Structures are given as C-alpha cells and as structure tokens.
Amino acid sequence: MEKIQNYIGGQLLEPISKTYLDNVNPATGKVYSLIPDSDAQDVELAVKAAKEAFPAWSTTAAEKRSQYLLEIARLIDEQHEALALAESIDNGKPLKLASHVDIPRASANFRFFATAILHQSSESHLTDQVAINYTTRTPIGVAGCISPWNLPLYLFTWKIAPALAAGNTVVAKPSEVTPMTAHLLSKICQKAGLPAGVLNIVHGLGPKAGQAIIEHPEIPLISFTGGTSTGKSIASTAGQLLKKVSLELGGKNPAIIFADCDYEKALSTTLLSSFSNQGQICLCGSRLFIEEAIYEKFKNDLVQKAQALKVGDPMEDDTRVGAIVSKAHYEKILSYIELAKLEGGRVLCGGKAVKVAGRCEEGYFIEPTIIEGLPYTCRTNQEEIFGPVITITSFTDTQEMLKQANSTSYGLAATVWTQNLDKATSVSHQLKTGIVWVNCWLLRDLRTPFGGMKNSGIGREGGWEALRFFTEAKNICIKL
Numbered sequence: 001m002e003k004i005q006n007y008i009g010g011q012l013l014e015p016i017s018k019t020y021l022d023n024v025n026p027a028t029g030k031v032y033s034l035i036p037d038s039d040a041q042d043v044e045l046a047v048k049a050a051k052e053a054f055p056a057w058s059t060t061a062a063e064k065r066s067q068y069l070l071e072i073a074r075l076i077d078e079q080h081e082a083l084a085l086a087e088s089i090d091n092g093k094p095l096k097l098a099s100h101v102d103i104p105r106a107s108a109n110f111r112f113f114a115t116a117i118l119h120q121s122s123e124s125h126l127t128d129q130v131a132i133n134y135t136t137r138t139p140i141g142v143a144g145c146i147s148p149w150n151l152p153l154y155l156f157t158w159k160i161a162p163a164l165a166a167g168n169t170v171v172a173k174p175s176e177v178t179p180m181t182a183h184l185l186s187k188i189c190q191k192a193g194l195p196a197g198v199l200n201i202v203h204g205l206g207p208k209a210g211q212a213i214i215e216h217p218e219i220p221l222i223s224f225t226g227g228t229s230t231g232k233s234i235a236s237t238a239g240q241l242l243k244k245v246s247l248e249l250g251g252k253n254p255a256i257i258f259a260d261c262d263y264e265k266a267l268s269t270t271l272l273s274s275f276s277n278q279g280q281i282c283l284c285g286s287r288l289f290i291e292e293a294i295y296e297k298f299k300n301d302l303v304q305k306a307q308a309l310k311v312g313d314p315m316e317d318d319t320r321v322g323a324i325v326s327k328a329h330y331e332k333i334l335s336y337i338e339l340a341k342l343e344g345g346r347v348l349c350g351g352k353a354v355k356v357a358g359r360c361e362e363g364y365f366i367e368p369t370i371i372e373g374l375p376y377t378c379r380t381n382q383e384e385i386f387g388p389v390i391t392i393t394s395f396t397d398t399q400e401m402l403k404q405a406n407s408t409s410y411g412l413a414a415t416v417w418t419q420n421l422d423k424a425t426s427v428s429h430q431l432k433t434g435i436v437w438v439n440c441w442l443l444r445d446l447r448t449p450f451g452g453m454k455n456s457g458i459g460r461e462g463g464w465e466a467l468r469f470f471t472e473a474k475n476i477c478i479k480l
C-alpha cells in the first residue's frame with residue numbers, strides 16, 4: 001500500500017516515529033494508502049529546515065522566486081489528470097469537479113502570486129514638506145499553513161503560494177483526511193528545483209502535528225482554514241504566543257432570492273451553490289430566503305432539479321454529487337437531518353443516505369436534501385452542517401428577512417438575486433458578511449479580499465491582503 005511521506009528539507013521522509021494512519025477512499029469506504037502520523041519531532045525537523053532556508057529565500061530576487069512558482073504552476077498543469085484523479089479518490093468529489101475546478105485553481109494560485117510579487121510596490125508619502133515616510137514590507141520568517149479537507153490542493157496552495165511569493169519559508173500541514181495531492185505537490189516541488197527547506201509539508205493529525213506547528217516558538221505567523229471551533233483553539237494558543245493569525249472559518253450563508261430575479265439563472269446557480277462539492281464549501285448557501293411571490297414555484301423547481309442530480313460514483317462522468325469526505329462527517333450530516341425533523345422541519349427531498357451499487361456500496365453518500373418549515377432560530381438554521389442540506393424559508397418583508405439572514409454567529413458570504421440594482425446594493429450593505437455575491441456565486445477574482453466576519457474568521461486572504469499578511473510592515477520617516 002502506498003505510504004505518503006513528509007517533505008522536509010527537500011526530501012521525502014518517513015515520520016520519525018515510523019507510525020502511520022489509514023487513508024480512506026470515502027467513495028468505497030476502503031483504506032487505500034497510509035499517512036505519516038507525525039508529531040512534534042517531525043515539526044521540529046521541518047522548522048529547522050525552513051529556518052535554514054529562510055535567509056537565502058527571503059533575499060532571492062522576486063523575479064527568481066516568481067520563476068520557481070511559475071514552474072510549480074506549469075508542472076501542476078502538466079500533471080493535471082493525475083492530480084484530479086488523486087483528489088477525487090481522496091476526497092470523494094466528482095472527478096469532473098476536481099478536474100474543472102480544484103486542480104486548475106491550484107495552479108492559478110501559484111501563477112497569481114508568482115506574478116503579483118512582480119507588481120508589488122510599497123507606499124510612501126510626503127508629510128507637510130517636512131518629512132518623507134516610506135514603508136517597507138519584508139518577509140517574516142517561517143509561516144505555518146494549515147488547511148482543510150474540502151478543497152484540498154485548492155486551499156493548501158491558496159496559503160502556500162502567497163507565503164512563498166512574499167519570501168517566507170513554510171511549514172504546512174494538509175488535512176489528514178485528504179493528504180494525497182499535497183504529497184504529489186512535494187514531488188512537483190522537487191522536480192521544479194525549489195530550494196531545500198523553502199516548503200516543508202508535515203502530514204498528520206490536527207491535535208498532534210497541527211498543534212505542534214501552532215505552538216512552535218519559531219513560527220511567528222499562522223494561516224488556517226477549517227472549522228470554527230478549531231480556529232478558536234488556534235487563536236487562543238497563538239494569542240498567548242502573540243503570533244500573527246489569519247483564520248478562514250465556517251459559514252452558514254444566506255442565499256436571498258427576490259421575485260424580480262433572473263429566474264432561470266437564480267435557479268440553476270442556487271442548485272450549484274447548495275450542492276456543489278456535496279455542500280462542503282464554506283461559501284455554499286445553506287439557508288435560502290425566497291420572496292413569497294415566487295416561493296412555491298421556486299421551491300418546486302429546485303426540488304425537481306435536486307432530485308435529478310445523480311448521486312454516485314465520483315469517477316462517472318454524469319455524477320453530480322459524490323461521496324461525503326469521511327464516515328465521521330457523513331454521520332454528522334445525517335444527525336443534522338434527524339435534528340431538523342425533530343425541530344419540525346419538512347423534508348421536501350432527500351433526507352437519506354444513498355446506497356450506490358457496485359464498487360461504491362460501502363461509500364458515504366447522502367441525497368441532496370431540502371427542508372422547509374423551520375424557525376430561523378433553531379439549531380438546524382444556526383449551526384454549520386457543511387453537507388448537501390439546505391433549508392428554505394419564504395419572506396415578504398425585506399428588513400425581517402435581513403434580521404433572520406444576519407442572525408447566526410457566522411458572517412462569511414451571502415448571495416443576493418434581484419435585477420434591481422438599488423435593492424441589490426442596499427441589501428448587500430446591510431448583510432453582515434465578508435463577501436456578497438450579487439446575481440452570481442463563486443465568481444472568483446483572486447485579487448479580492450476573501451474572508452468573513454464574526455465566527456467566520458479573522459483577517460482576509462487573497463490579492464494584496466495575503467501579501468500584506470505574509471509580510472511585516474516597517475515605516476521609515478526621514479526628515480527633509
């Protein structure tokens with residue numbers, strides 16, 4: 001069975017303890033590879049390698065750093081098919097989705113930040129003709145990057161690329177649930193000739209290898225994407241150590257559909273924003289607010305479309321909903337469906353596990369599920385489920401709807417569907433979320449600030465925000 005290895009100091013290494021964890025294919029329920037169960041000793045080795053590499057990497061000309069990252073992007077594109085297949089097997093997502101979305105975005109992340117650093121300049125200004133102030137932005141040191149399982153290579157590279165581009169060296173940990181494409185990235189970095197120690201990848205469990213990264217005194221900054229409770233624990237440890245943190249956490253995103261929307265576009269995109277990647281994207285709209293005038297029609301059409309989505313083997317071309325990432329997560333989602341029923345919800349479609357015949361009969365599949373009739377205050381409408389489960393509610397009064405939309409502890413993203421620009425602007429400004437999609441969803445421009453308010457996180461990723469996070473600003477004031 002294939003053994004994934006850590007990537008430390010440019011080499012593929014066994015964990016020092018020589019112990020491994022099982023890696024399960026969620027579509028079949030079978031173990032198909034082994035993951036290093038790394039601990040603080042492996043992290044120590046990785047930090048040592050990253051520290052040694054820092055002086056040379058941080059002073060390498062931006063153009064040269066850019067060339068390394070562009071080469072990595074090129075190799076990701078060259079190995080696109082193998083990476084997409086690995087991602088689909090590891091995560092359970094449809095191969096088609098991995099191929100069209102995840103892997104292209106991974107190379108785009110490298111390409112974007114490789115070129116961004118060539119256009120970055122620092123600020124300066126005259127202070128009343130008496131002084132000139134200018135600000136330098138320099139790399140900080142060894143950055144800790146920890147990523148989740150839902151968009152494995154996509155989010156891993158979303159952190160690593162800006163960290164490296166800005167001149168830091170990195171100790172990174174992908175999710176133990178989906179480690180394979182990060183392992184393949186190690187080999188790509190070797191092939192690209194990335195200097196030893198610039199990027200180090202340590203595999204293993206969050207509370208063990210992850211926690212060792214968070215606690216390590218030589219890692220002054222942490223970029224994390226994952227669940228809110230993990231984010232809070234990381235923030236409290238990092239707070240005691242006064243580390244810089246960027247936290248991109250969960251969401252319970254409202255999708256607001258006004259009667260004057262472009263109906264067909266709203267319907268087809270809402271289907272995607274509800275169930276893409278089995279609903280396991282922090283940006284998925286999980287609470288639909290539909291204006292009463294179109295409620296019945298929209299509901300019936302959405303139910304019909306959701307029922308038509310093929311749930312099945314991620315390898316099949318017409319599969320739209322693949323496997324849930326793990327048995328534990330599958331059970332969590334099913335328990336939320338039961339909770340919704342107890343809370344008085346009516347399941348309009350789905351609501352059950354799916355048995356997929358053949359090689360996937362032991363896999364973790366759940367039908368796209370739509371629930372109505374729940375109060376906005378109930379747990380189903382307040383807590384992140386992170387699966388193919390949405391609730392729908394009708395509204396007549398926009399202010400009341402906004403009160404409900406803003407009522408959760410999360411504040412990541414929202415979707416607004418209307419053809420009235422004034423209404424779109426007014427509603428967007430009143431939503432307490434870091435991102436608002438108007439008449440679209442997940443239309444990504446990597447220059448925009450990405451992140452959430454409230455329990456959805458701290459800080460913003462993307463564009464200059466990311467490059468600012470991964471650098472230290474120093475102002476120099478020269479009296480004229």
Ligand SMILES: NC(=O)C1=CN([C@@H]2O[C@H](COP(=O)(O)OP(=O)(O)OC[C@H]3O[C@@H](n4cnc5c(N)ncnc54)[C@H](O)[C@@H]3O)[C@@H](O)[C@H]2O)C=CC1
Binds near residue numbers: 173225282332
């Ligand atoms: N971006 C998002 O919005 C995501 C949200 N989630 C939410 O979080 C819930 C829990 O999912 P999990 O897999 O448990 O996510 P998690 O937040 O525990 O895992 C994310 C990453 O953090 C690491 N990690 C866990 N504990 C850590 C610690 N103490 N120190 C350092 N690193 C640590 C994990 O190994 C993984 O690499 C999901 O059900 C979902 O609701 C999960 C993944 C992504």
Ligand SMILES: O=C(O)/C=C/C=C(\O)C(=O)O
Binds near residue numbers: 151158225450
């Ligand atoms: O950057 C994006 O396009 C999407 C990011 C998604 C997440 O951070 C997530 O689902 O956790």
